[in-house]
Amino acid sequence: xSLAKSIxxxxxxxxxxxxxxxxxxxAEGRECLNELFPYTxxxxxxxxxxxxxxxxxxxxxxxxxLFRHPPEGEPPRxxxxxxxxxxxxxxxxxxxxxxxxMRDLAxxxxxxxxxxxxxxxxxxxxxxxxxxxxxxxxxxxEVIFIETVGAGQAEVDIARLAHTTIVVESPGTGDEVxxxxxxxxxxxxxxxxxxxxxxxxxxxxxxxxxxFNWDMEDPTHHHPDEPSNVKVSRVTKGWQVPIxxxxxxxxxxxxxxxxxxxxxxxxxxxxxEWLRREHIRLQSMLDLLIQNTLLERWQxxxxxxxxxxxxxxxxxxxxxxxxxxxxxxxxxxx
Amino acid sequence: xSLAKSIxxxxxxxxxxxxxxxxxxxAEGRECLNELFPYTxxxxxxxxxxxxxxxxxxxxxxxxxLFRHPPEGEPPRxxxxxxxxxxxxxxxxxxxxxxxxMRDLAxxxxxxxxxxxxxxxxxxxxxxxxxxxxxxxxxxxEVIFIETVGAGQAEVDIARLAHTTIVVESPGTGDEVxxxxxxxxxxxxxxxxxxxxxxxxxxxxxxxxxxFNWDMEDPTHHHPDEPSNVKVSRVTKGWQVPIxxxxxxxxxxxxxxxxxxxxxxxxxxxxxEWLRREHIRLQSMLDLLIQNTLLERWQxxxxxxxxxxxxxxxxxxxxxxxxxxxxxxxxxxx
Numbered sequence: 001x002s003l004a005k006s007i008x009x010x011x012x013x014x015x016x017x018x019x020x021x022x023x024x025x026x027a028e029g030r031e032c033l034n035e036l037f038p039y040t041x042x043x044x045x046x047x048x049x050x051x052x053x054x055x056x057x058x059x060x061x062x063x064x065x066l067f068r069h070p071p072e073g074e075p076p077r078x079x080x081x082x083x084x085x086x087x088x089x090x091x092x093x094x095x096x097x098x099x100x101x102m103r104d105l106a107x108x109x110x111x112x113x114x115x116x117x118x119x120x121x122x123x124x125x126x127x128x129x130x131x132x133x134x135x136x137x138x139x140x141x142e143v144i145f146i147e148t149v150g151a152g153q154a155e156v157d158i159a160r161l162a163h164t165t166i167v168v169e170s171p172g173t174g175d176e177v178x179x180x181x182x183x184x185x186x187x188x189x190x191x192x193x194x195x196x197x198x199x200x201x202x203x204x205x206x207x208x209x210x211x212f213n214w215d216m217e218d219p220t221h222h223h224p225d226e227p228s229n230v231k232v233s234r235v236t237k238g239w240q241v242p243i244x245x246x247x248x249x250x251x252x253x254x255x256x257x258x259x260x261x262x263x264x265x266x267x268x269x270x271x272x273e274w275l276r277r278e279h280i281r282l283q284s285m286l287d288l289l290i291q292n293t294l295l296e297r298w299q300x301x302x303x304x305x306x307x308x309x310x311x312x313x314x315x316x317x318x319x320x321x322x323x324x325x326x327x328x329x330x331x332x333x334x
Numbered sequence: 335x336s337l338a339k340s341i342x343x344x345x346x347x348x349x350x351x352x353x354x355x356x357x358x359x360x361a362e363g364r365e366c367l368n369e370l371f372p373y374t375x376x377x378x379x380x381x382x383x384x385x386x387x388x389x390x391x392x393x394x395x396x397x398x399x400l401f402r403h404p405p406e407g408e409p410p411r412x413x414x415x416x417x418x419x420x421x422x423x424x425x426x427x428x429x430x431x432x433x434x435x436m437r438d439l440a441x442x443x444x445x446x447x448x449x450x451x452x453x454x455x456x457x458x459x460x461x462x463x464x465x466x467x468x469x470x471x472x473x474x475x476e477v478i479f480i481e482t483v484g485a486g487q488a489e490v491d492i493a494r495l496a497h498t499t500i501v502v503e504s505p506g507t508g509d510e511v512x513x514x515x516x517x518x519x520x521x522x523x524x525x526x527x528x529x530x531x532x533x534x535x536x537x538x539x540x541x542x543x544x545x546f547n548w549d550m551e552d553p554t555h556h557h558p559d560e561p562s563n564v565k566v567s568r569v570t571k572g573w574q575v576p577i578x579x580x581x582x583x584x585x586x587x588x589x590x591x592x593x594x595x596x597x598x599x600x601x602x603x604x605x606x607e608w609l610r611r612e613h614i615r616l617q618s619m620l621d622l623l624i625q626n627t628l629l630e631r632w633q634x635x636x637x638x639x640x641x642x643x644x645x646x647x648x649x650x651x652x653x654x655x656x657x658x659x660x661x662x663x664x665x666x667x668x
Contacts, residue, residue, distance in 0.1 A: 030656055037654035051385055130655075282648050282655070289659045294628040314616050320371035321464075321616070322364055325623045
C-alpha cells in the first residue's frame, strides 16, 4: 500500500513517517504531498498566536481536550497540533510543569501533536508548516491548531495559513494597546485574555474593548494617536471579534472560546469569507514556495569559491553590496 | 555637489533626502549607496530588541541622550536611531506620553531619528534597514541604534545587522525563562531588565541570572529541560553578558548600560569578534539582497494572467502547490 493511502486510512506510523519526510524535504515526501493534495481543504485551521508567557500552549491543550470531549450533542473531532513556537511546551521548550499539563492528550489516538523540529530559515519554516498542515488535513484531522509566538511579520505570514486566528494576551506590563497596534488587530478573529486571575486584567480588558468598540461605533473616526495602517476590515464584514477571559491552567473559561471558534467557522461558511481565506492561504503558500525555490536554485548554480571571493571583496569594502549582487546574479565583473 | 558628498559633509537635508530615496528603492538612491559604501564600517551598530511594552524606546532615548552628554573626559558622539518597530514611539506608534519623553533629543543636531515608514515584506524591511544604517555610517554617525520588536526570526535577522545587541526584558508574566530559551540567549550581548521598580523584578532577575550563571560554571552541562539548540558561544568566548536593571522612565540605571556598551565595543575590538561580526553582517545583507532580487526578477518575468490561471487551478485543487510551482518556474504544463 502506498504511503499516501496508509495515511488516508489512519495509520499513525505512516503519518509520522511522512511528517519527517516533509520536514526533511525529501522527493518521496513531495510526491506523497502531491498525491494527498486533492483530499485537503476539509480541516478547520486555527492559528493561535501570542507572546511567550501568555499561556497559549496551555490554552491550546484545553481547547484540544474540549474538541475531543465536546458538550453533549456534538461529535468529538480529530485534533492535530502543530507547534511552530520554539518556546512551546509542545516543542519541549518550556518548563516541566507545563509539559505535565499536556498529559491529558497523551494517550488519545484522536490527537496528534507535532512540533517543528528546527527553526530553519523563515520562508522554509512557513512552507514546511503549510505542508505539514496539508498532511494532517488529508489524514482526516478535522481541527488543526497552529501555534506561533509573538506578532511580528513572520507570525502574520504563518497566520495566513489559518482560517481562524486566536490572539492570546495576558495582563502584563500595561502596554497591551501597543501590541494591538502592531498588526494584531488585523489578524485576530478571537481575542483571549489568559491568566485572567492576575490583578491587572481589568486594565487589559478595558484597553482591548475600547479599541474594538470604538472601531465598530464609527469606522471612519481615527484616534489622533492611531497609526493609519491599522485596519478593521474584519469587524466591518459582519464578524465582531469576541474578547474572552480564561485561566487556562485551571481550565476556566475554555468553553466560551470553543463556542467562539464554532461560531467563527459558521460565519466563514455563511459569508464568502471561507473561500476568500482559502484563496489567500493557498496564494501565500505558493508565493513562499516560489521564493524559496528560486533561492535554492540560484545557490546550486554558483560555486562556493566564487561566492566567497565576492563576499571577501565586500567585507574589505572593495565593492558595495549592490556591486556584489550584480556580480553574483549576472556575472557582471565590470 | 553630489548628494553623497553633501551627506559626507553633514548636510541633514541631503541625508533625509537620501533616506527617503533608499526607502523607495530608487536608482539614484542605489547609486549614492554605492558611492558611500567605502566610507562605512566606522559606526558602532547597537541593536535593541524586546517585546512591545518592555520600554525599549524609552531606554534608547536615555542612552542616546547619554551618548550626547557623556561623563566627563569622554567625547559626545553623533547618534542615529533607526526604529524598525512599528509600535515604537519613534515611529509614532505609541501613546502620546512616550513621545513627549523623546523631546530631549528633538532639538539636537547631533541626533538623527528615522523610523521605517512601512512594514513592507520581511526581507525588504531588513535590506532597507541595512541600507539606511549604511547611510548613517557614511554620514559620520558614530553610534547607531537599531530598535526592533520581539524575538522572532525576523528580529534575529535584523540583530545580525548589529555589533552589540541589547535585549530588554520587563518584569511581567513570570515566564521570562521561555523568552530566553527562544533564541534570545543566542543574540544578547547585554541584558537589561527595564521597569525594575515593578514588584516581580526579583523573579525576573533570578531567572535570568540562573541561566547565565549555570552556563558559565559548566558549559558542558545540559539541563534536562533545555532544548539542544540553545548555545552559549558568546559567553565562552570571553564576554560575560551583564544583566542590568533600569527604570528608563525615571532615567535610572542608564549609566551602567552605557558603560556596558563601551566595554562590549572594547571587547569586540580586542578579540577577533568585530571582524567576525562584520563578516556575518555583510554576508546576511548580501544574502537578503540576492533573495529579494531573485523574486523581483521572477515577478517581472511572468504575466499576471498566467499566474492567476495557475493560482485558480490550485485553489480549485486541480493541481497541487508543487505542481503549480513547476508550471510557474519551468513552464512545465505536463
